[in-house]
Amino acid sequence: MSGTDAGRPVLHNFNAFEFAGWGSFSQLTLTPGELSTGDAQVRCIRDARVLGQWTGTALPGNAVLGSVFYALPAVVSVCGVYSPIALFVATLIPFIWRPIMEELVSALPIRGAPYSYILNVSRKPLALFGAALLLLDFAATSVVSASTASAYIPGELCERLPFPLFVSAALILLLFALVSLTGLRESARIALGVLSFHHLFDGICLGMLGLTGIECAPSYTARIQPGRFPLVLRNLHLPAIVLNTLMITLVLALSAGRWLRTWIVVDAAVVLCGGVLTGILSACELIEQLAHDRVLPRIFLFVMPLSGAPYLSILAFTLFCAAVYTSAGANLAVLSKMFSLVWLTVMGLFPLALLLLRFNRPRLPRERSTGLGMVLIALAVTPIVFAGNVAIDPSTAGYFAAYLLSVLLLFLGATPRNQVRFLRTLYWAHDQYHPGFQRWRVKALVEGIKKVKRQPVCILAKTDEISYLLRMLLYVRENEETSCVKLVHFNYSGDEENAEIPSELEANAKILGEAFPEITIDLIIVQDTPFSPPNVAALANRLNIPTALMFMGCPGAEFPYPVADFEARIVSL
Incomplete structure (x- = not known):
């Protein structure tokens, strides 16, 4: 290529289709209508936090309290009469994780955790690894719960069902997929009804499986009312301590007769069915966030008109669960082995995310701080228990690796x-x-490449320092595929006449444009408008860029707005 463009040379020795062109400079003013629309969108975000401590507890609660029923056989097989002690010790371990989760949620009360945590404090490839683990964990939660529930009932009835067990498991999965179409609020109420009806080393390693479901709780933080998440964790953990220990004691002392056995079996089947709902709704929250982040197609954001349920996400996840169940040959033992390691790895993501947050985003405001020793203990416990489960049955590692690799390839191919x-x-x-x-x-x-890169992204720049702008742009180049970046500065000082554009902003934008010829950098100054969630939402509508593709620096302790209200990604100190 040769020649000039607006007085600037067009680069030589660069593929024509990869040169994105020179950027532009413009100033805009948001109209009253746009500002009103942005304000309404932020109010909708806040109004979506409809779950209190009890409905917020009910969704993951069925999975937590139901998990004891598929952990019991494994624990009894290695511990015998010492099983209650092993389970009791295992239920004390989440005391380590609770403050970690509470600190993460107070800093980033957003959907799709811990995938979203890692995405905001690290790079996208690591976040996708977390997303693959989460999706597999949610699928295993639903499938193992459905399969275990269908196994309990005929065992107590002492007679065969008129169809194979895998058919009853599939029917349970289908039933609760239909229930989830009623929407999050109604599904939470149904889960609350189900929950209300329900209420040594090797043994401890296996007993940790009796706490699965607690990792689902942060997935709903964007829907939980402010200040309620610590209560949700408390409501999940304390009953689990009592139930895990008491239930296995009752199982080992069935001399009370058939009525006790029947009660336990019915209770197990009901609560396990609630665990199916937990997996589906948790997966929908994750899929929605992945669609916002361009990992999955945006068609997964489509919702039903009345209930607001993401029907395509529910359908896709149900089919994924069916594929997982079928590939395992409807073998509950295989699924449980894979599930145990997936869950342990997911739990390890929380202390990892907190360490990355403290190192990469130390200024991010949060209500509580966990001791570094507690975080390191959680990181140490995870591989120890992981190794303990692999030592008990080495084939577990093979199932874990095979399923995880399959989901990772699925995600990587879609990006x-x-x-x-x-x-x-x-x-x-x-x-x-x-x-x-x-x-x-x-x-x-060439057209295919251009089409994929056509989606613009937005960098919300608070300063004209070139080192700061360079870090933001490098993040975009390394983590997003785009040929167009909107570099936006909200120019407002409280005095319209004295509001001045940072002196070096335009010059530095041109320098970066020449340094990154594959990206068009358009500098936009939003005049006489403060930086706030409603105004960022209004700008997103004006530019037709989703807020999930708007990147901002890390706010400090004096920042006046909740980070979750922006729905933007934090990508710099």
């Missing part, structure tokens, strides 16, 4: 970055080995 890499590989292959390749096919490859 725009890897789609562009694939198309670029085809373009390179054509250029190297097929010079006579049809021209229209080359054009199709």
Whole structure:
């Protein structure tokens, strides 16, 4: 390429289709209508926090209190009469995790945790690893709960069902997929009704499986009323201590007769069915966030008109659960082995996320602080218990690796970055080995790359320091696939006449534009408008950029707004 563009040279030795062009400079003023729309959107975000401590407890509560029923056989097989002691010790371990989760939630009360935590404090590839673990964990929660519930009932009836157990498990999964279509609020009420009806080393390692479901609680933080999450964790943990120890004691002392056995079996089946609902709704929260972040297609954001339920997410997750169940040959033992290691790894993500938060986003405001020793203990406990489960049954590691790799490949194949890499590989292959390749096919490859990179993203810049702007832009280049960046500065000082644009902002934007020729950097000054959640939402509508693709620096302790109200990603100190 040669020539000039607005007095600036067009770069040589650069693929024409990769040169995004020079950026522009503009100033805009948000209209009263746009500001009103932005304010309404932020109110909707706040109004979505509909879950109190009891409905917030009910959703993961059925999974937590139901998990004891599929942990019992494994614990009894290795501990025998010492099982109550092993389970009791295992139920004390979450005292380590509770302050960690509370600090993370107070800092980042957003959906899709711990995937979203890692995304805001680290890089996207690590966050996708967490997302793959979470999706597998939620699928295992639903499938294992449904399969275990269907196994309990015929065992007590002492007769065979008119169809195989895998059919009853599939029917339970389908039933609660339909229930989840009623929406989050109604599903939480149903879960609350179900929950209300319900109420040594090897043994401790296996007993930790009796606490699965607690990792689902942070997934709903964007829906839980402010200040209620610590109460939710308390309501989950304390009953689990009593139930795990008491239930196994009752199982080991069934001399009370058939009535006690029947009561336990019915209780187990009901609560396990509630665990299916927990897995589905947790997965929907995660899928919604992945769609916002361009990991999954935006069609997963479509909702039903009346209930607001994400029907495509529910359908896709139900099919995914069916695939997991089928690939395991409807074998509950295989699923439980995989589930145990997936859950332990997910729990390890919470202390990891907190360490990354403290190192990369130390200024982020939060209501409580956990001792570093507690965080390090949680990180140490995770691999110890993980190794303990693998030592008991080494085949567990194989199932874990196979399922995790499958989900990771699914996510990696769906991301725009890897789609562009694939198309670029085809373009390179054509250029190297097929010079006579049809021209229209080359054009199709180029258009495909441009289409994937067409989605703009927005950097919300608070200063004109080039080092700060460079860090923000490097994050975008390394984590998002785009050829257009809107560099936005809200210019407001409280005095419209004296509001001045940072002196070096325009010059530094031009420098970065020349340093990154594959990205068009448009500088936009929002005049006479303070930086606030409603105004950022109004700007997102004006630019047609989702707030999930708007990136901001880390706020400090004196920042006047809740971070969750922006729905933007924190990508710098």
